[in-house]
Amino acid sequence: MNDTENWQTQNDNYLAASLEWLRLRLLRLASSNAPELASESEPKGRLYFRRKHKTVPRPRRVTDEQLASAEKARLDAEQMSPPPALLILARHLGAKLGQSLSRFEQNILLLCAAMELDPRVASLCAAAQGDTSKPFPTFALAMSLFEDPAWDVLTPDRPLRFWRLIEINQPGAQSLTASPLRADERIVNYLKGLNYIDDRLTPLLTRVANPADTPLLSPSQEAGAQSILEHFHRQSSQPISLIQLVGVDPMSKREVALRVALELKLTPFRLRSDLLAQHDSELETLTRLWQRDSRLLPIGLYLDAHETNSTESNDRESRSVRQFLERMSGLVLLSTRDTWTGLDPNRIVCEVDKPTPSEQQAHWSKLLGAHYDTPALLAGQFSLNLTTIQQIAALHLNRSAESDPNDPQAKTTKHPNHDSIWIECLSRLRPKLDSLAQRIDAKATFDHLVVPDVQRELLWSIVGQARHRTVVYDGWGFRKMMNRGLGISALFAGASGTGKTMAAEVIANELQLNLYRIDLSAVVNKYIGETEKNLRRLFDAAEEGGAVLFFDEADALFGKRSEVKDSHDRYANIEVNYLLQRMESYAGLAILATNMKSALDDAFMRRLRFVVEFSFPGVEDRKKIWRKAFPRPMPQVDYEFLARLNLTGGNIHNIALNSAFLAAQQGLDEVTMPLVLKAARTELLKLERHINEADFQWKEPKREVAVA
Secondary structure, eight states: OOOOHHHHHHHHHHHOOOOOOOOHHHHHHHHHHHHHSSOOOSSSSSSSEETTTTTEEOOOOOOHHHHHHHHHHHHHHOOSSSSSSSHHHHHHHHHSSSOOHHHHHHHHHHHHHHHHOOHHHHHHHHHHHTTTTTTSOOHHHHHHHSSSOOOOGGTTSSSSHTOOOOOOOOOOOOOOOTTTTOHHHHHHHHTOOOOOOOOTTTTGGSSOOOTSOOOOHHHHHHHHHHHHHHHHHHTTTHHHHHHEEEEHHHHHHHHHHHHHHHHHHHHEEEEEHHHHTTTTTGGHHHHHHHHHHHHHHHHHEEEEETOOOTTTTTTTTHHHHHHHHHOOOOOEEEEEEOSSSSOOOOOOEEEEOOOHHHHHHHHHHHHOTTOOOOHHHHHOOOOOOOHHHHHHHHHHHHHHHHHHHTTTGGSOOOSSOOOOHHHHHHHHHHHHHTTTTTEOOOOOTTTTTTOOHHHHHHHHHHHHHTTTIIIIIIIIIIIHEEESSSSSEEEEESSTTTTHHHHHHHHHHTTTTTEEEOHHHHHOOOSTOOOOOOOHHHHHHHTTTTTTEEEEEETSBBBOOOOOSSSSHHHHHHHHHHHHHHHHHOSEEEEEEOOOOOGGHHHHHHHHHHHHHEOOHHHHHHHHHHHSSSSSOHHHHEEEEHTTTTOOOHHHHHHHHHHHHHHHTTTTTOOOHHHHHHHHHHHHHHHHOOOOOOGGGOOOOOOOOOOO
16 A cells, blocks of 8 residues: 555545544434433334424533543544644644644534535434535534634634635625534545645636646746746745746747746646636635645646736736735736736746757757757747747657658758748748638749849848848857847838739749738728737737738828827827837848838838838830730730830739730630720720720731741
8 A cells, every 4th residue: 555545545434534523423413402301202112302483303411531531542543643624724724834724614614515425414414403405514613513613713814714724605684603604515525635726716727737747948038947947946935826927939938937836846737828817816715725735735826828918007918917916815926928017026037038040950950860950050040948849859850860861852951942841831830820810821032023223132132031041140249239120020111013012922932931911901900009019919919030021001000190199199109119119029030011112100211121222114115024924924015115105014914914814714825915005995994094096006926827
């Protein structure tokens, strides 16, 4: 028999001895209340007595020797080590830390729990109170039944009521002392040796991780966790009840929380702030139940308020979290994106960042081995926590192990553009952005783009900086000199159709990243603070490195701030101010496109690293665009003639596509020049531009006839 089984057996023996002692006390009280003689009119063969006009079975007499023997047996069973559950509970749930439930309070709890543990106790309670309508414990019964009664056990701040150890059913105007008492189900099971989290809390909680798991932390994160623990242990004279973990990556904060909790020999459970807000009417009860369980179990609370905005006074989640923390007395690890003010001044605040690029590269190398040369490229492009890196690497290695070694297509190429790891990184990041932005399938390359050499060089510079950020920032030490501006932001300015969107596609395609056009309808919200919250989620997700953000019609979001005349102006300016700050701290690649450059706020211009002007294409450029507008050469199309039409690349693409549909409708195998000109007329009419008939006087060139 192991230690747990041995303790359980001894605890059962203690409960059995305690219940026998309780039954004898109830019998003695019942017999002391019974009259000496029964009525002659009552049935023979059994003794009865009358009490308040109700007939109750006469209890048997209990001698002092019987009661003393039962009490001695109870005290002997109590000498087990560890102590029985009732005494452990009494020590942990005293009125104050370091105090214990009084003997009288322990006996009341035993009396209430006995109703669930022994079916005979209900009738004994009725007999002891001389009333068959009272087969339940009451405070009045306890006062008569046990020694050293104390009236203050009834007060709400004493353990029995404060910790919800007993429930009082007080209907109508019934007095407190005569009201039925019932032991809490969780407490009854605890006395039997079953220790678990209260089932009223379990729907709100999830275990942060399996206690057997080892937290996965980078050296910088491990240093932060050790700093918390050292600070925690130094404050033993004034126990710390709140550890605030601040940062943008929830997974990294969970790993640090797990590390701290396991070091403190606690199992951490996660409670989301939105669930807390949904149960704000039960906040007092939930708080008390968690405090009670945290004294009975080695558990810690990881309160996840990562998405909660503490700066908004009308935010329901923020209010619920603050009210919950004000009522808490146990240890809480609070996860927030930014530091919250107005909390416990004795709290520990720890900034938890993602692993540095060099730490990510080292972890990639450790997992992938020496046969891969992609770790530097992966760490340079993606900003991932170690848990995600480990999941992706394990998935890739498992697939490689299952592939046929003789299949040449199964061999993983070293180029990240074709590497399954690279593709898996992109797919992991997509779900975070798909709800806030529109993904564009980038197919255009530099071969498709027709722009002057100066603009082409600028676009290649953007690609080059995105690829070599790790070398410059970490290898050459620029990251240590810069707090902001680590991202790459570019403005594409020019008239509609001059190639701004295509240029964004070209960059995303060259970098093999997802391109996301920001959908204003999904980001902008009429409710105060929601737009900033959506933008924050957008930038946080994109900052992991798997996407290029493309703000089309950027002047709609990045417009100039106006003079404040009413609350609408003030909140509109707040949104612009947030964008200014977030763009400067953004570490990824963002492209802004506008055909109204002058409408942008001047402060944005300072934060842009590149400004690329897309001018109206000249004749030579239009000729190149016409040739690239068709997927294959069209012998009957006169590119020289079409280049005379004053059109942008976007217009030319529309005309080429519409002419192809006209050819298909007529059953032709290829596009002809008359069809292109017809589509061009339609495009100009759409643009409400004047049509010069001279531009459409095209004559088919004469074909030389071969002489036999």
